[in-house]
Amino acid sequence: MTLSEHRDLRGGRPVWTGDRKDIPPSDPLPARCDIAVIGAGIMGATIAERLSADGHQVLLVDRRPPAHGSTAASTAEVMWAMDVPLQELARSIGEDEAIRRWRRVHRAVQTYAERIDALGIDCGRIDRPTVYLAGKTLDADGLREEAALHRKAQLPTDFLDAPATAERFGIAPRAALVSTGGFEVDPVRLTLGLLEKARSRSAKAAFPRDVVGLSPGDEGVVLTFDDGATVAAGKVVFAGGYERAPLLLPPQFSLLSTFLMATVPGAAPLWKEGAMIWEASDPYLYLRACSEGRVIAGGEDEDVIDSLSRDGMLPAKAAAVAAKSAAVLGLDAPLEEDRRWSATFGSSPDGLPAIGLAANMDHVWLTAGFGGNGIAFAALASEIVSAALQGERDPDAACFDPYRFS
Ligand SMILES: Cc1cc2nc3c(=O)[nH]c(=O)nc-3n(C[C@H](O)[C@H](O)[C@H](O)COP(=O)(O)OP(=O)(O)OC[C@H]3O[C@@H](n4cnc5c(N)ncnc54)[C@H](O)[C@@H]3O)c2cc1C
Secondary structure, eight states, X not given: OOSSOOOOOEEEOOTTOSSOOOOOOOOOOOSEEEEEEEOOSHHHHHHHHHHHHTTOOEEEXXXXXXXXXXXXXXXXXXXXOOSSOHHHHHHHHOHHHHHHHHHHHHHHHHHHHHHHHHHTOOSOOEEEEEEEEOOSSSOHHHHHHHHHHHHXXXXXXXXXXXXXXXXXXXXXXXXXXXXXXXXXXXXXHHHHHHHHHHHHTTOEEEOSOOEEEEEEOSSOEEEEETTSOEEEEEEEEEOOTTSOOTTTSOTTSEEEEEEEEEOOTTOOOSSSTTOEEEESSSSOOEEEEOTTSOEEEEEEEESOOOHHHHHHHHHHHHHHHHHHHHHHHTOSSOXXXXXXXXXXXXXXXXXXXXXXXXXXXXXXXXXXXXXXXXXXXXXXXXXXXXXHHTTOOOTTGGGGOTTTTO
16 A cells, blocks of 8 residues: 555646646755655645744655645635534534634634745735625524624624625625635645745755655654655655545545636626635535636535546536526626636545644654645644644644544
8 A cells, every 4th residue: 555545636627727837846855854745735835834944954745746736726715714613613622622723723824824925925815805605504693603603712703694795795695704814825826935935945845756655763754755765754744635645644534526617817806805705505615716807616515536427527517616606696697617627625524634643653744634724724734843843832733633533
């Protein structure tokens, strides 16, 4: 068995990919490094940037070129409100513990925005309000309760009734929560920008390089690649995304498929404030615009992970997303599709990521941002791993432990 699954992570044509000329050349593999990060998506790049800033000698490796995995399919709405509503999480683990986790993710999103800006990464980062529409999971009354809990947690959320939502955002009337503190990015540009910063501090990035084995010992871990090459690392951070490492990641972190479409450039604005829109439903529709003025919409998730079945569903699913988006926006005709794509997606029972030391392999960290907030979770993971590697105790680390369900 190899270290991690091999998957066709996405089908169709996402808006962020294309004829990219900004992928940097690969570095040769060094014989050793302080930290080897496996996976050069948004998770691995965020961690590599942070750890290189901490002074570690970092090696980032990937079986694909950087930002060619799930990150290239993402809608990249970086927000702190998560898939499992705060009130639902509070019912299962208690209000204080639920609030603690939500506040921590909120703080990670704020710190990430500041860091991206301070580093001067040109990735189209723009602060946007989030609009969370009433749906099958939470109706208007449920949203009112959710808003009250957000305020109790000092999270910046207001409740709007249906007419007020329609008036403010120019969409079909539906009660909603409006939150601040989120932002949009181009996920590929952000990943490449973080990687460039890490490399400017002497981090190395080697690809395509497939890690097939990890051998922990007293001094660290030896990584073995598919061509037999080896690298000795003090620590390993596994950031392989939805290509799970089955020996390390518990089965509660599961996969599904999601479907997206985008209009031609220049179709936006179709609503006000460039809000990032989603729904209190499962599955939910999600909508944003990008800097080219494309409207990007996704949803219609299915519990299939086989990529052939997934991609076979894409035309019908993209058409359904286009029609449902028009209904949300109050338009008479479906959004006109210019691009469509499908993607593997991850979820966890509490909507939170898996961040922590592997239980069965010394010196190995798991960082799996399963859920609709995978980019926010990359920011969070970089904080937790950074603190631990500097010998500090992160007070919230146990909240995101990969083995918390067992
Ligand atoms: C359609 C879609 C919409 C989304 N929308 C949002 C959103 O709006 N907001 C948000 O915050 N999040 C969103 N997410 C989630 C977020 O985008 C993902 O969590 C994130 O992009 C995953 O990044 P990653 O670096 O973990 O994985 P990836 O980008 O897949 O990178 C992992 C890399 O690991 C490499 N790898 C795996 N195993 C090995 C190995 N053994 N050896 C070498 N390399 C290996 C792979 O080649 C891959 O390139 C969305 C995701 C999808 C798919």
